[in-house]
Amino acid sequence: MKRDNTDTLVQEIASIFESIRENTYKGGNRFLLTGHLEIGSLLNREFNSYILDVKSKQRMKTLIEKIDKVVKMNFSKRTLYYALKFYQAYHGKKLDYRLSWSHYRILSSVSNQDVRNKLEKEAAKNDWNRYVLERKARESGYYGGSRAGKWNRPEGEVYHYKIVNKSMDLSKELWLDLGFHCYRKLDKQNLKEGEFVRLHFEKKTWGFKKVGANSFLYHYLGILERIVDGDTLLVQIDLGFGLTTRQKIRLLGVSAPELGTSEGDATFESLKEKLKPGTGLLIRTHLQDKYGRYLGDVLYLLKKEFSYETLRTKGIHLNEELSMKFES
Numbered sequence: 001m002k003r004d005n006t007d008t009l010v011q012e013i014a015s016i017f018e019s020i021r022e023n024t025y026k027g028g029n030r031f032l033l034t035g036h037l038e039i040g041s042l043l044n045r046e047f048n049s050y051i052l053d054v055k056s057k058q059r060m061k062t063l064i065e066k067i068d069k070v071v072k073m074n075f076s077k078r079t080l081y082y083a084l085k086f087y088q089a090y091h092g093k094k095l096d097y098r099l100s101w102s103h104y105r106i107l108s109s110v111s112n113q114d115v116r117n118k119l120e121k122e123a124a125k126n127d128w129n130r131y132v133l134e135r136k137a138r139e140s141g142y143y144g145g146s147r148a149g150k151w152n153r154p155e156g157e158v159y160h161y162k163i164v165n166k167s168m169d170l171s172k173e174l175w176l177d178l179g180f181h182c183y184r185k186l187d188k189q190n191l192k193e194g195e196f197v198r199l200h201f202e203k204k205t206w207g208f209k210k211v212g213a214n215s216f217l218y219h220y221l222g223i224l225e226r227i228v229d230g231d232t233l234l235v236q237i238d239l240g241f242g243l244t245t246r247q248k249i250r251l252l253g254v255s256a257p258e259l260g261t262s263e264g265d266a267t268f269e270s271l272k273e274k275l276k277p278g279t280g281l282l283i284r285t286h287l288q289d290k291y292g293r294y295l296g297d298v299l300y301l302l303k304k305e306f307s308y309e310t311l312r313t314k315g316i317h318l319n320e321e322l323s324m325k326f327e328s
Contacts, residue, residue, distance in 0.1 A: 006059070009046060010066045013039050013080075017071045029097045036101060040087025043080060085109060089116065099123055102130040112142040135302065138316045144324065153317050154284030154297045156216035158308075159199035159240050161208075163191055176208075178239045179218050179285060180247060180294070199240040206241050218286075221308065222249075224279040230256025230267035231322065232293065235281060250293040252286055254322045271322075275300060282311050 020035040047056055064077055085108040095104070103123055110116040119140065123133045137143040161176045166183060174193060175183040191197070196217075197208040222235040225246065231254040237245050257264035282299040289295060299315030 006063055006066060009042060010063065010070070012042055013063075013067055014070045017067075017073075017075065021073055029100055032101045033095050033097070033104060036083045036086050036104075037091060039080070040083040040085075041091065043084040044087050044091075047084070082108065096120060096124045100130070103128075103133055106130060106134050106137055106143075109144055110137050110140065110142050111144070112140070115140045115142050135316070138321065139314055144320060152297065154219055154282055154299055155312065156219040156284065157198070157312075158216075158219050158221050158238075158282075160211065160216035160219065161197055161199070161240075162217060163193055163195045163197065165193045178243070179220070180237070180239075180245050182239060182243065182245060184241060184243075201240075218284055220283045220285070222281040222283050224275055224277055224281060226277055227268065227272045227275060229259050230264060230271055233275075233281075233298065235283065237283065248293040249283060249285070249296040249298065250289055250291075251319050251322065252295040252297055253319050256322065274302075275318075280306070280311060282308075282315055 016035050016038050020031055023031045047060070060080065064080055067080070068075060068077070082105045086104055089108040090104065099107075099120065103120075107116050107120055107123075110119060119133065119136055122128070122136070128136070134143075161178055163174050163186065164177045164183070165172065166175050166177075174186040174191060176186060176197065177183060191210065196211050198211045198216075199206060199208045201207075220237045220239070222237040225234045225236055228234055228248060231251045233249045233251070235247055235249050237247055239245060256267050259265060259268055279300055284297045286295040286297075298318040299311060300318055301311055301315050
């Protein structure tokens with residue numbers, strides 16, 4: 001039954017956190033993990049497994065604020081959410097105490113149970129740290145749980161362009177819209193305005209053929225030149241025909257702390273450490289923001305060498321990764 005007053009629940013959860021703090025040294029991960037399972041059980045009962053509606057979100061926010069005042073160690077604004085997801089994924093199941101709470105937080109966000117079980121076994125067997133496990137979870141395509149529907153990965157193919165007529169006079173000259181206000185004049189007579197083509201490079205020559213779909217527009221291969229700030233990249237983008245454009249890409253849906261603040265500077269340095277100049281990227285662009293930057297989704301891989309197809313299908317979605325990090 002849901003409580004009209006959250007104080008009793010706050011006391012129960014705070015008591016468990018205190019028990020974790022006092023007893024973790026006695027049993028290593030065992031107390032830490034079972035303690036978070038207990039907290040998750042209380043939350044699951046309180047919210048009937050559902051916290052997506054406005055009223056429940058506000059109730060969770062109130063809980064977090066009250067607990068934050070009495071629990072001073074090892075508590076963050078996301079801890080209760082993590083505990084609830086942990087309980088929903090692992091209640092009634094045997095835990096592997098070789099893995100830490102950080103490991104199980106990541107595993108709890110893997111939505112596919114078979115993939116989650118496989119990652120759990122491999123993490124314990126291969127002694128993965130949390131960073132390796134998180135990378136493997138992202139590469140699985142199931143990391144993020146209910147957030148997955150929020151993000152639209154750039155899964156299209158590159159070199160798909162629309163035919164336009166950009167002439168100011170009455171001429172019927174046709175052009176390929178390469179994006180970024182770049183155009184290339186067409187000389188073929190059997191194409192029409194509004195149709196779509198895909199480029200191909202054969203025998204050192206660029207050509208193209210007509211295609212029917214427009215879902216692949218504005219997908220590009222790029223090379224990172226440098227990190228501008230915590231959510232903006234300067235990228236050299238391949239347009240085909242041997243043409244390259246330099247563009248600032250603002251990550252769509254990501255709002256990093258501002259430079260000049262301690263958190264913003266730390267985020268900037270962390271992103272620079274993760275993505276080095278020369279990193280290959282797959283980018284899908286959207287509209288421009290008020291500063292003239294293109295909003296975009298970006299995929300990357302940490303490997304030094306990989307194929308375009310591997311990047312397209314296995315790449316880590318930088319927007320989703322950073323947004324989850326900044327959520328509080």
